[in-house]
Each structure stands twice: as C-alpha cells, then as structure tokens.
Amino acid sequence: MTEVVQAATFCAYLKAQQEHELRGWVGSCRWVWNRCVEFDGAHRECTGKSIPYADLTKWLPIWKESHPWLAEVPAIALVDVIRQYCQARSRAFADLKWGLPKGSRAGFPKWRKRKAGEGSVYLASAALPDLTRTHEKHARGRAEVMRLGVIRIRGGRWPEGHLLAARLRLDGERHVFSVQFRAPPPKARVPVPGPTVDVLGLDGGLSALVVESTGDSDEAPRHLRQAEKKLRRLQRRWSRAEHARKKEEREVSRRHARRQQRLARQHRQVRDRRADHHHHLSSALTAKAAVIGVEDLSVKGMARNPHLAKSVADAGLSELYRQVGYKAEWRGRRLHEVGRFERSTGCCPDCGLVGPRLGLKVRVWTCYGCGRVHDRDHAAARWIERLTREWVAQGMGEPAAGVARQPTRGETGVQRRGLGLRRGARRGAANGDTSSEQPLVAA
Structure with a gap:
C-alpha cells in the first residue's frame, strides 16, 4: 500500500520548567540566525559573495565553545536554522535574477528581534524516543522529548506509521506540537x-x-x-x-x-x-x-x-x-x-x-x-x-505540476549538498538521521 507524508498538530501542555527551557532554545535559535545575518552580510560586502551553507555549519562548533549554552539545544535545531537562512537567501537571489519589482520580490534575511511568544524548534526522530497514546477514542497522549522531558499533547488525529520529524512552536500563550509521519492515506x-x-x-x-x-x-x-x-x-x-x-x-x-x-x-x-x-x-x-x-x-x-x-x-x-x-x-x-x-x-x-x-x-x-x-x-x-x-x-495525462508531491527532507535520506541537513554517520544521532525510522508507539 502506498504511503504518503502527513502531519498532525497537537496542543502541548508544558510545565513551568519545560517552558523556560523551550524559550531558551528559541532564543538560541534566534541568536544563530542573527549571527548568520551578520557574518553573511559582512562577507558579502567585502567579497561580493555569500557564505555557502557548508561553511556556515562549520561555525557551530566554534560558537558552542564560546557560548556553552548553545550546547543545551538539540544540534539538529541549530542546523535547521542555518538551512532556513540559506533558503530565504536563495529566494531573494532568485527574485533578483528574474527582475521582479521591489514590492513583489522576497527580501534578504533580516535581523530577528526578541518577541515574546514567537519561535519554534525543529526536532528529528532521534529526539523523540517515545510518542504514546493514552486515550482510545481521542487523540491524547504524551511525547517524550530529549532534554525536555515528557509533555502532554492533545489534538484531532493521532499519527500512525513511521515518525519523520517534529516541531515545537511557541504561538502566543499556547504551545503547538506538530508531527510529520509517513503512513497510508486516511x-x-x-x-x-x-x-x-x-x-x-x-x-x-x-x-x-x-x-x-x-x-x-x-x-x-x-x-x-x-x-x-x-x-x-x-x-x-x-x-x-x-x-x-x-x-x-x-x-x-x-x-x-x-x-x-x-x-x-x-x-x-x-x-x-x-x-x-x-x-x-x-x-x-x-x-x-x-x-x-x-x-x-x-x-x-x-x-x-x-x-x-x-x-x-x-x-x-x-x-x-x-x-x-x-x-x-x-x-x-x-x-x-x-x-x-x-x-x-x-x-x-x-x-x-x-x-x-x-x-x-x-x-x-x-x-x-x-x-x-x-x-x-x-x-x-x-x-x-x-x-x-x-x-x-483525451486520456487524462499526467497530474498537474502543483498536485504532484515533492519528497520532503524528512522523507528522503539523501540530501543535495548545501541545501539539506548533515547526514554523516558520526553525526547521525545528533542531527537526526531518518534513515532508520522508528514506528510510533501506540498504547
């Protein structure tokens, strides 16, 4: 049976200590984004070229040595921030190349200010050792997040199949936990x-x-x-x-x-x-x-x-x-x-x-x-x-280009150089290698 990539969204209920740690993670991700904007902008002014994705990721160990609090954040979350920055920069360059007017083209990444209640953290499947359902009829359960502990979740549809990735987001006074998984269609x-x-x-x-x-x-x-x-x-x-x-x-x-x-x-x-x-x-x-x-x-x-x-x-x-x-x-x-x-x-x-x-x-x-x-x-x-x-x-040719689903980076194990996440054998656990996917636990 054909499997497709799906997503499920839950409301997460965090304890005070967990919320404090999550806000620290969001602040660390914002700090990495601002450093990318600063370093890449200075490098572009001096040389006229941008820093490649692979070179930006090499700065992470250096930043962690000078700022030990960055080591408390999952490594995949910081790598994901650099990936998002490179994608935003690529969109800006593409719009400039096609000559779009200023009002309709994407701008270059800007400095992110500190705003209460905003931000998210990307989590790979390795950072979610357990996702257990505690109710038979309703989509309620608990998710165990590495370095954060067990959190209660509640949503509209429980995921089934193989876990790919997740994201924990601050949305005002509430917390949103979204899960990406691969399973047969509903x-x-x-x-x-x-x-x-x-x-x-x-x-x-x-x-x-x-x-x-x-x-x-x-x-x-x-x-x-x-x-x-x-x-x-x-x-x-x-x-x-x-x-x-x-x-x-x-x-x-x-x-x-x-x-x-x-x-x-x-x-x-x-x-x-x-x-x-x-x-x-x-x-x-x-x-x-x-x-x-x-x-x-x-x-x-x-x-x-x-x-x-x-x-x-x-x-x-x-x-x-x-x-x-x-x-x-x-x-x-x-x-x-x-x-x-x-x-x-x-x-x-x-x-x-x-x-x-x-x-x-x-x-x-x-x-x-x-x-x-x-x-x-x-x-x-x-x-x-x-x-x-x-x-x-006329025979119904191939589906429209907008309908065909493109494989996501969580679904594909091989990533193009400079666009995907690091998938080295030694960094597999830290960066969330999804080649060995684990089934979701259903109680």
Whole structure:
C-alpha cells in the first residue's frame, strides 16, 4: 500500500520548567540566525559573495565553545536554522535574477528581534524516543522529548506509521506540537463514500468561496470581516498604549503585554476558523467527484487590487486549492488545473461560444449565440467542467505540476549538498538521521 507524508498538530501542555527551557532554545535559535545575518552580510560586502551553507555549519562548533549554552539545544535545531537562512537567501537571489519589482520580490534575511511568544524548534526522530497514546477514542497522549522531558499533547488525529520529524512552536500563550509521519492515506483507514458525480467543475470567488458546476455553492464565511470590529477595538487600545510607552521611553509592562496577547489571540482565532472551514470544504469536494477541475488562479495578483486585497486574503483560495490537491491524491481522485490564461468567464457552457470579457459588476449575462441567461459564477464552473471533460476524453495525462508531491527532507535520506541537513554517520544521532525510522508507539 502506498504511503504518503502527513502531519498532525497537537496542543502541548508544558510545565513551568519545560517552558523556560523551550524559550531558551528559541532564543538560541534566534541568536544563530542573527549571527548568520551578520557574518553573511559582512562577507558579502567585502567579497561580493555569500557564505555557502557548508561553511556556515562549520561555525557551530566554534560558537558552542564560546557560548556553552548553545550546547543545551538539540544540534539538529541549530542546523535547521542555518538551512532556513540559506533558503530565504536563495529566494531573494532568485527574485533578483528574474527582475521582479521591489514590492513583489522576497527580501534578504533580516535581523530577528526578541518577541515574546514567537519561535519554534525543529526536532528529528532521534529526539523523540517515545510518542504514546493514552486515550482510545481521542487523540491524547504524551511525547517524550530529549532534554525536555515528557509533555502532554492533545489534538484531532493521532499519527500512525513511521515518525519523520517534529516541531515545537511557541504561538502566543499556547504551545503547538506538530508531527510529520509517513503512513497510508486516511482513506485506507477511514472509508470514503464513492463519488456521486464523475466530473465536477469549481469556480472560486469572493462572494461565494466555491461555486460548483452542479449548482451548489459555498458562501464565503468572511471570518476576518466578522471579527474586524473586535480587532479594531483591540488594535486601538494597544496602539495608544504603545505610543505612550515609546514617548515616555518605558519598558513593556505586564498590562501592555496582555493587551498584545489579546490582540494576537483574536488573530489566531480567525486563522483557526478559516483553516477549519477549508478542511471541511476540501474533504467534501474530494469525496463528491472522481475528477475535479479548478482554475490556476493568480491569487497574488488578485491581492494587488487595493479594493479586493482584504477579501482575497480573507478567502484563502490558495490554501483551499492546495488542500483539494493533496486530498484528491490521497483518495485516488484526479485533479485538472485549467490554464491561468484560459477564458472561463463569459463563455457559454451550452453552445460553446466565447463571448466578450465581462466586468466585475456583471453578475448575470445573456449568450449571443443561444440566448441562454447565465449566472456569472455558475457558468464559469460549468465551463471548467466542460474543459475537464475534454481533458478526460483525451486520456487524462499526467497530474498537474502543483498536485504532484515533492519528497520532503524528512522523507528522503539523501540530501543535495548545501541545501539539506548533515547526514554523516558520526553525526547521525545528533542531527537526526531518518534513515532508520522508528514506528510510533501506540498504547
């Protein structure tokens, strides 16, 4: 049975001493990041070239000799920080090479300031000797982390299969424990009903998040718009206190820190509601049809419109289509992406006439060929279904490039030089060699 890489997220409950140690680890990772920014920037100014990944990792033993507290952090976490820095630097160079404008290209890595409640630590499978489930029905258990001890975790789905890696993240006043593992797709464990339709076309939008070719639609929940009134009030309270604090040059008080925590908590709730809605909708869509047709939308380009930017960000179409893509692959469905520059709006799905382009204000239009009156979004979804059926009739070639899953660094044992983690035989235990994976322990 084919196995795929999956992830499970839990809420972690740490003791006071464990939280203190974790914040120290996060601070150490931030210190390594800042040293990479400092050393690499100075080297680039002098020689015009950046320090390679392999040379940056050679500084870790030197930094540990001068700063013994770095030795308390798992070695794989510090190596992962350097890897993230090199990836961010590569993205900046790639955008410069392609000549992207300043507003749309990725910038070079910057100095990270100390912010309470932010940061994460990467953990390899060697740093998690035990992951035990303590409840039969609910995903509750305990995870043993080397140098940190046993922590209680609670989530929505318990991982099964072979453990690859994990990450312990500080997210405000809560702690998030995410696990990456390799196991059969969920459809092999949970029975999925057969598809009710053979081909389904989806048209994404802002007023209706998804309009199906069958006529069904899912209205955009607009989680950010609903919470905007409360967010505005919390933001005003924090901004006034922050302005007065900077004017009087005072340190951050506990009351001011609580204002910031309340604001961040409200933003996290909006993000969690949006993610929950996306997961429910994507699961329903992939279970409904055998072949799904979607548009290759330029969401980043849509967000450049100042009148639509907030609504585009609130809808989260990119994340929704990403979830539809990998869930369709897990469940044995096929996903067809219509080209970004192919017309779908203003095309009659009945007679096949490609009419003139329609403005955003035109919601209902009449076909010049057959005289049918069409709803803008429903007709676009039916047109996508028509193109998808033509693709099916041609034999359904290889899946779209965005659907094919690329192997992760936790899944592949061999890493490219300068881009992956160190996998030497002597450093295997310290850097988390995943060639010898261990099964998750289920009690």
